[in-house]
Amino acid sequence: MLRTFRGGLLIGLAVAAAVAAGAITYERYDTKTLKRTIRRDAVLCGVNAGLPGFSIPDDKGNWSGFDVDFCRAVAAAIFNDPKKVKFVPLDASERFKELQSRKVDILSRNTTWSMSRETSYDLYFPAVYYYDGQGFMVRNSRKSETALELDGAKVCVQAETTTALNLVDHFKTNNMKYEEKKFGKLDDVLKAYDSGECDTLTADVSQLYALRLRLTKPGDSTILPDVISKEPLAPVVRQRDDDWMMIVKWTLYAMLNAEELGISSDNIDEALKSKKPDVMRLVGTEGAYGEVLDLPKDWAARIIRHVGNYSEVYERNIGQKSKLGIPRGLNQLWSAGGIQYAPPIR
Ligand SMILES: N[C@@H](CCC(=O)N[C@@H](CS)C(=O)NCC(=O)O)C(=O)O
Structure with a gap:
């Protein structure tokens, strides 16, 4: 002792x-992120400046997308108002320092969880909201069917990303040559590919779907089926503010558990009357699960009502009926063949 x-x-x-x-x-x-957020009356959320389906502003400055909705869900849990978020567009290179220096309190910007990012920047990735992997986009005229047919290709890639690192590994491992065309700005990567300066553009597969929409002729390019890396995309927070980290982590788990229990923005009012114990714990009619997060009892019900469960957010922004049309794949719930698995609320 x-x-x-x-x-x-x-x-x-x-x-x-x-x-x-x-x-x-x-x-x-x-350790005061929640207090400051409440005082400021808004969540500070760092996002990608323009990635359709994930985070993009319209001409009136209204943001939409999967990454954007995640921050809205955190705001719904805290304020019962998903609009209380200030979106701050961040470049790939500046994102971690901006989070560290408190310019934002959550980074929700197609960011891969890796060991060195947690350790070098004192950051923490609370949970994976999108299991992604790196792929290649090519013009149909090239007639490549796999990423093993890219020997000698000119490859467009963005600097300061895990993408640029995996690119080196892929060509080295497969004993292929390539010419790297690396740019700091995404717009330049896209322009270079669109103008034919590169044979292929490499990025996370989800981003390839988004970027293809921005090409002059989207129908002329294909995303190859190979996935050459693991890109677990996750929100990011600073280390050592466990209370804030718990709110961010359980926001995602509330959305996943809601989907698993069949609770959505359409039936949340019925769910609030349910007598099923697991539903009652989630929506806050039993237990004190909100209180332990320093939030009100109905924190999860607020998320579901205002933003939706995981499936609603996925389908609205990036799912098969959206412009991107990305199949759920790995991001299905574990009970439906995927690997999205939320610990229980109990
Ligand atoms: N998931 C990867 C890639 C994320 C990333 O930043 N991708 C680029 C290439 S598509 C991007 O979103 N750039 C947009 C920008 O910098 O504005 C990572 O975390 O490093």
């Missing part, structure tokens, strides 16, 4: 000394 106390005291003194010496900034120990 005494040893533990002494140990704790020593660690405390060491942290204080490091803070005083400027080695550690106070931000690293910031």
